[in-house]
Amino acid sequence: MDPTVVDLSRLQFALTALYHFLFVPLTLGLSFMLVIMESVYVMTNRPIWRSITRFWAKLFGINFVLGVATGLTMEFQFGTNWAYFSHYVGDIFGAPLAIEGLMAFFLEATFVGLMFFGWDRLSKLGHLFVTFMVALGTNLSALWILVANGWMQHPTGSVFNPDTMRMEVSDFGAVLMNPVAQAKFVHTVSAGYVIAAVFVLGISSFYMLRGRFPGFAKRSMVVASAFGLAASLSVVVLGDESGYALTDNQKMKLAAIEAEWHTEPAPAGITLVGLPNMKEQKTDYAVKIPYVLGLIGTRSLDGQVTGMSELVLQAQERIEHxxxxxxxxEKLKANSDDTAARSAFETHRNDLGYALLLKRYMEDPRQATPEDIRLAAWDTVPNVPLMFWSFRLMAGIGFAMIALFATAFILCSMRKHTSARWFWKLAVFALPFPWIAAELGWVVAEMGRQPWAIDGVLPTFLGPSSLTPAMILTTIIGFTALYGTLAVIEVRLMLAAIKHGPVEDHADLATERAQEPQLQVTA
Structure with a gap:
């Protein structure tokens, strides 16, 4: 495969995936925040909570449409740009995507129309149920997508069939309950909840700074502060669990994240900051905290976190097998009844993918020299500086979000959020940061898996379709133009909705202003 085609195919998928993930986490979090807000409306029967729910639902709808449109584009790319990948693992990878489309997406799409147009046609409880079903469908969509992605990270419940030359499902329960997929799901969804909470908190603070819709803004801030504090704490806890899952299932990714070049005596220290040096295989100017990596990575004082050098030696052995x-x-292709060949294959079948790494250097891996095997083994090390700093920036933002929401929760509890102008400015300033952290999270997850499309099974460079660089460049330019246009439209719609505010007409605005002196800031 032409390296340019591989790089351009990866670039296109990365651009569309990162763009798609601008919208998904906001809808994940806003959907359940709508459930909370509407529940308050049902319990209190206060019209202002109906206006609050409808306003945030409008912004949810704008992002929902963009998320669906960009998500469909991504799924089509598996057929257009990653044909061999789809052929090789489609029996497994396609199942969660199909379930996501048939169950979660249709559940979500069916109820979303009722949510927007059923306010005056359904009872309060009936409409609350519809809103809950939208939230459930949104999060189920994320579950099935992350089951598919988790399988790419840790391909369990599947076997290679030498007769069909494809990967096939051997245990769908194992695919569904994949520990990497489950850890990724709860961590990703929690990150979406943080993004939604920051979004609500930031827009509400903007209204407070402008002196507009104070009743709406103060109540929205109360919901966002409590929801965001719980979510931000969950992100850190669940992120730690996700990292712990790497210890058993993706050791190279963990070692790259921590720039652990060599295995240290247990428990290893964690590198807080430093400059990873790929050429000399060391981390310059490293500042370490003793014992922390061992405790986090193994939950023990005697467990070791294997370094990259030792993992490369293991990769060399697996390549040889x-x-x-x-x-x-190859012998079974010529003679399927060759019992000796079948026995040899069954003994070493789990290492077949490692032999495929050699196809970067030669057509037939059997012709590899010891030097070729060594080079292929070092290919299993991802870009360490990128992994190291992406993770630390993501984690730093995560802890900053905890501080932000802890402050917001304290201010709301003390009824000080109605006059804390300094905090309103801070909340508006914080708006883009959880999105940055989420995008960095995907960089860590996907770049950390390289050079594998399916970890240990299929190298990325073997997955693309037989296209030319010109073809892919054309689609990249097309997607850039299309997505740029959609971004302008989306931002204009969002700004227009925010400018209009949470009231549906001037009569509602007058009612809210008249009632505001009598209304206390309560949830």
């Missing part, structure tokens, strides 16, 4: 499996597979 994989060559045996590749040779046996």
């Amino acid at each position: 994989g060559i045996v499996a590749y040779d046996a597979l």
Whole structure:
């Protein structure tokens, strides 16, 4: 495969995925915040809570539409740009995507119309149920997508069939309950909740700074502060669990994140800051905290976090075994009744993917020299500086969000959020940061898996379709133009909705202003 085609295919998918993920986390979090706000309306019967719910639902709807449109584009790319990937693992990878489309997406799409147009046609409880079903469908969509992605990170519940030359499902329950997928789901969803809470808090603070809709803004801030504090704490706790899952399932990714070049005596210290040096395989100017990495990575004082150098040696051994499996597979192609070849393949089948790493250097892995094997083994090390700093920036923002929401929660509890102008400015300033952290999280997750499309099974460079660089450049330019246009439209719609505010007409605005002196800031 032409390296340019591989790089451009990866670039296109990365651009569309990162753009798509600008909208998804906000809808994940806003959907359940709508449930909370509407629940307050049902319990209190106060019209202002109806206006609050409808306003945030309008912004949810704008992002929902963009999320659906960009998500469909991503799924089509598996057929257009990653044809061999789809052929090789489609029996497994396609199942969660199909379930997501048939169950979660249709559940979500069916109820979203009722949520927007059923306010005057459904009872209060009936409409609250519809809103809850929209939230459930939104989060179920994320579950099935992350089951598919988790399988790419840790391909459990599947086997390679030498007769069909494809990966096939052996245990769908194992695919669904994949520990990496489950950890990714709860961590990703919690991150979406933080994004939504920051969004609500920031827009509400903007209204407070402008002196507009104070009743709406103060109540929205109360919901956002409590929801955001719980979510931000969950992100850190669940992120720690996600990192712990790497210890058993993605050791190279963990070692790259921590710039752990060599295995240290247990418990290893964590590198707080430093400059990873890929050439000399060390971290310059490293500042370490003793014992922390061992405690986080192994939950023990005697467990070791394996370094990249040792993992490369293990990869070399697996490549050598994989060559045996590749040779046996070629013999089975010629004679499916060759019992010796079948026995050899069954013995080394789990290492077949490692032999495929050699196809970057030669057509037939059986011709590899010891130097070729060494080079292929070092290919299993991802971009360490990128992983190291992306993770630390993401984690730093995560802790900053805890501080932000803890402050917001204290201010709301003390009824000080109605006059804390300094905090309103801080909340508006904080708006973009959770999105930055979420995008960095995906960079860590996906770049940390390289050079694999399916970890240990299929190298990324073997996955693309047979396209030319010109074809892919054309689609990249097209997507850039289309997505740029959609971004302008989305921002204009959002700004127009925010400028209009949470009231539906001038009569509602007058009612809110008249009632505001009598209304206390309560949830």
